[in-house]
């Protein structure tokens with residue numbers, strides 16, 4: 423099934439379900455995905471994706487990112503098209519970039535200079551927040567959105583396929599360090615992968631995930647489902663009705679919840 427890779431360090435702005443007109447910053451390679459997860463629904467495909475050179479894929483340099491981001495922000499300002507958001511996402515996990523903290527500082531400085539109303543955002547799988555320099559960098563941005571797709575370890579292994587020793591408890595403990603600024607993003611689906619049935623909308627899943635959200639007390643939860651082609655076949659979207667009903671249960675906990683479909 424075809425998947426979607428960003429072909430440049432700077433993309434857009436493109437209309438985002440969650441962020442409005444979003445100027446994308448891709449720190450990852452354009453010819454393959456680099457991530458310490460390998461989610462069954464990842465729009466960028468599988469990590470290796472049949473690419474024999476996968477292990478040699480290189481991050482975009484901080485200098486190139488800075489230069490292209492400044493050039494694009496200047497163009498947009500001249501055309502009165504300042505974006506709503508400058509968003510780190512792209513072909514993998516942005517916090518894996520060895521210069522991620524410095525690049526965040528640069529992006530904030532460029533935003534202040536050229537697009538002061540834009541929010542600096544990071545979509546992250548939250549696996550590296552136990553590194554002090556990553557936590558500090560993520561706390562500087564306007565919106566760090568941290569992934570938690572299940573409150574059950576077995577399901578996390580099946581959906582997110584972590585490449586390292588990641589557990590739900592480890593993620594929750596890391597996320598708690600964001601305090602009241604925490605934003606959680608969660609994707610819901612069902613289907614079958616490698617002979618295993620997966621459904622993070624089941625009653626047991628819902629109970630475990632809501633328990634995690636109750637413990638985390640984030641400022642906001644973003645609920646969504648598959649939008650584009652996925653590398654795993656046989657996946658089904660969660661229904662809008664299900665997402666809305668789950669959002670209502672989050673709101674009952676006194677936590678803001680938004681559904682993006």
Ligand code: SF4
Nearest residue numbers: 457459461464514547
């Ligand atoms: S964390 Fe994001 S980039 Fe990494 S595999 Fe999952 S969806 Fe893809």
